[in-house]
Amino acid sequence: MSRQQSPSIKMVADRAGVSVATVSNVLNGKPTVSPDFARRVNDAVRELGYVVDLGASRLRSRKAQLAGVVVPDLTNPMFASFVSTLEHLARLADYDLVVVSARNNAEEEADRLRKIRAWRPAGLIVIPCDGAFAERLPDGFFAPVVLADRIPDAAGFDLIAVDNGPSAGAIAAHLDQQGYEDCLVVGTSLSISNIRERWEGVRASAKHMRVEMLEIGIDDAHGAQLLEERLRHRPLPGALFSLDQGTTLLTYCTMAEIGLSVPGDIAFASFDEMEWMRLVTPGITTVRQPVEEMAEQAWALLLRRMTGSAGKPVTRRLRCAVEIRGSTPRNPLEEAGKLKLGGRKWKLQGEPYSPE
Amino acid sequence: MSRQQSPSIKMVADRAGVSVATVSNVLNGKPTVSPDFARRVNDAVRELGYVVDLGASRLRSRKAQLAGVVVPDLTNPMFASFVSTLEHLARLADYDLVVVSARNNAEEEADRLRKIRAWRPAGLIVIPCDGAFAERLPDGFFAPVVLADRIPDAAGFDLIAVDNGPSAGAIAAHLDQQGYEDCLVVGTSLSISNIRERWEGVRASAKHMRVEMLEIGIDDAHGAQLLEERLRHRPLPGALFSLDQGTTLLTYCTMAEIGLSVPGDIAFASFDEMEWMRLVTPGITTVRQPVEEMAEQAWALLLRRMTGSAGKPVTRRLRCAVEIRGSTPRNPLEEAGKLKLGGRKWKLQGEPYSPE
DNA sequence: AGCTTACAATAAATCGTTTCACCAGAGTTT
DNA sequence: AAACTCTGGTGAAACGATTTATTGTAAGCT
Known part of the structure; x- marks a missing residue:
């Protein structure tokens, strides 16, 4: 199979009957070229289907777009x-x-x-x-x-x-307000700064609620085991807040597997929205990042x-957007009256900040 | 900000006290170079942090990896x-x-x-x-x-x-067996060959079930309207089969919005699995493509x-894998006894084929 | 006419690599 | 010792483009 070579600027020049420099000038829109020559060059380019070689072009021009x-x-x-x-x-x-x-x-x-x-x-x-x-x-x-x-x-x-900290803090404050007394916070590892910031945001914002951190690592199998252990242990926390995408899916599935219902047995919130979170019933309360x-x-x-x-x-x-959904209703264990919660949107206030 | 140039092969050659040809030979593993020279070159490469320029390399060697x-x-x-x-x-x-x-x-x-x-x-x-x-x-x-x-x-x-046809056909056959009498098939457009093949597969495999095709186009807003119209029209089909990813999400949300429950009011199946389909309750029956x-x-x-x-x-x-889930149970309108359906996996049999 | 200026097109240098022809020197063969 | 063959290394020519310097021509000025 003799594969046909891609045409070079030299072939274009030959066909148009001009020099390669002129072809280059036309192609790069240099003003010093007569309309007649420009037309001839453009015709030749079209006829040959010429496209510049980026490698060669960049090598010479040294401008790397x-x-x-x-x-x-x-x-x-x-x-x-x-x-x-x-x-x-x-x-x-x-x-x-x-x-x-x-x-x-x-x-x-x-x-x-x-x-x-x-x-x-x-x-x-x-x-x-x-x-x-x-x-x-x-x-x-x-x-x-x-x-x-x-x-x-x-x-x-x-x-x-x-703004990991404030956004995670907003979720914690929400859970706090809903009357949960303790919250299990799950993330892969505090050695990841994102997770660390979120966890610190939670700690700073949970006023009455007790919070507890569980690091499950990046190995899914091992993480699932740790998680299951904790979720079978009693007393069960009133709420669970998952700090990253992988953990969220794992947690959601693990809860389903061991028969914990959301929010009947435990309230559930997550950082980082995924598509399915508004499709499941109830919807999952989450922080949506402005990707x-x-x-x-x-x-x-x-x-x-x-x-x-x-x-x-x-x-x-x-700033992130906080989406409050049905997975974090008012704590049913509380004596206070029921509060109706829809797909209400809750945006953080104020201006973005740039530390230091 | 005077940005420092990336080192070239010439600088490596100078530092190692050899010719550029030798450097090139070392880097490309040519056998005709003494260990002593190779070491000197490698040292220079490491010290300068030299990395070959792909553009230049490809230009000269004409082998494009x-x-x-x-x-x-x-x-x-x-x-x-x-x-x-x-x-x-x-x-x-x-x-x-x-x-x-x-x-x-x-x-x-x-x-x-x-x-x-x-x-x-x-x-x-x-x-x-x-x-x-x-x-x-x-x-x-x-x-x-x-x-x-x-x-x-x-x-x-x-x-x-x-194998769009047989796989979509398998879903249709399943719905048929479950006792549904009519099925609404939804896809973007039959001008897309994938959709056409799937629709033809459905038609070929639906033995007793009536099937009806609805093309909703690629414009989401308009599609949602068409779909809602059809879903508000009576009689409602017993089952709905969505043929592509975009349509599936749109359909699922539209049904939720106008208050149709799956599978209570209508059974639901889809082509092309998404993550959330095993997370929602009931799970969505779907065709998983071997990406x-x-x-x-x-x-x-x-x-x-x-x-x-x-x-x-x-x-x-x-071959695709067909995942039967709770969204397509035995038709409750039928007199026949209830059939228990779990997350049973149903693989197509036989060898892949290559037409012509 | 003679000299300068402006313009349009080109020849040649160049970018960083690879490759090819060649060379020096050592070892081998006659 | 002359004539080979290896061996390990080098100089220089490409690759396909852009850029710079240069040329040739026509027009403008005195």
Whole structure:
């Protein structure tokens, strides 16, 4: 199978009867070319189906309209949506995007980061696997990096994230108000800064309610076991608050399996909304993260950095929306009268803040 | 902000005190280099943090370990999972992947296809937006193309898809057996070959049951209206079968809104499983597509094509799994005794087939 | 006419790599 | 010792584009 070569700028030049420089000038919209020649070049381009070779073009011009994106897991709808938005924005700015997934694996992330350098991107947007991201970034990395969603241990990075603490705190305050006396808070690990911030937000906002943290780790099988143990133990807490997406699904399924009903036996709330949460009955009370906005902010910041804006690293926190649903009704054990709760929306007030 | 240049092979050569050719030989594992020189080169590479420039490397060597992937929508979990699997496989074969999303828009797809040529990929895997894909492929496209999931109007492409007809037929046969007398089948549009195949599968397999097709189009708002109209009309069909992911969500929500209960008022089944379908009560009967397998087959085929295997276009159909759940119980209107239905799994029998 | 200026098109240098032809020196064969 | 063959290394030519410097031509000015 003799595969036909893609046409080069030289073939276009030959066919149009001009020099390659002229073809390049036409294609790049340089003003110093006569309409007649431009037409001939454009005809030849169309006839041959010529498309510029990005590799060669970038090599010579040294301007890389190219950015890299690294996410922990493309199959997570939140990250997928993040990438999709970025892709759209990049296209508008006439940038190309190289997207890679670390498949939830720090080693693979390190590998991808090394590999992505080979593309010579003008900038990078990364949602890091974990806090130790800085160690995995090849040192002397040549392009600006904007981190999103997850907070690195090391300082010195541009960062766009959500206000984990206040948002988780809002859920805790809500549960508090609903009259629950104790709440089990479940998350993968406090070594992940997101989870830590959320847990601290809960602790700070639970006025009367007792709170207890359970770390179940990232291994699903082991986590399910820990969780089941705790949920079979008595007394059962009045409410359960799950701090991340993976944990939420695991918790929800585990409760169903061992026959705990929501909210009859236990109230349930989660951080990070998923589609099904408004489809199940009752709906799940949750914190919805502004993914599109996060992508927009990250892109805007990276674009500024790529076009030369210097300055101290920026941290920006975005507000989440809190969705109160049927899974966290007024505590039925309480003597107080019943309170009707619909799909009421509860937005946090005030302006976003940028610490330091 | 004077951004530091990425080191080039020349700097490595200078630092190691050898020629650039030698550095290249070391990096590409050519055997004709002494251990002593190899060590010196490797040291220099490490000290400078040198990473090869993919653009330049590919330009010169003309071997493009690069494949393109075009999907209609990255936020669709099925496509996201498809891409994620491909990415993993590509990495194993030491290929790079350029992933783009057409954002459910044929024009954007055409644009992306044109743009992706600029990367000079050695091959392409495409899940087309619609049947008219062939018209959008720049003619004389230079690299092998493997299509997946959706069937193009034009022949002549390698294709990996699922057995839409038999799988949808299995659902229809199930509903038939459960004693439903009529079934409303809902899909976006019969102009999409997937939907057409599924509808034909339903028609062929419904023995006693009357079936009726409702096309609601791709515009969600308009579709919801059409659907609501039909669902408020009487008599209500005993069962509803939704043929694609978008339609399913729309249908499920619409039914909830106008107060139809599943399966009390109407039984419900769907093509294309989503996570929430096993979380809601009752679970939704559905057809689960083998996404990972589809990605594996597509990659294997593309790899063969990229390494020169010629031959007639191949069509391969993969088997789906049918998940029977509580949303399609034995028809309560029937006189016959109740039948207990759990989360029973029902796999299709037999071997995959390759028509023609 | 003679000189400058402006314009349009081109030749040639260049980007960072790989590859190919070649070379120096050591070892082997006659 | 001359004529080979290896071996391990290098210089320089590509690859396909962009950019810079240069050329040739026509028009404008004195």
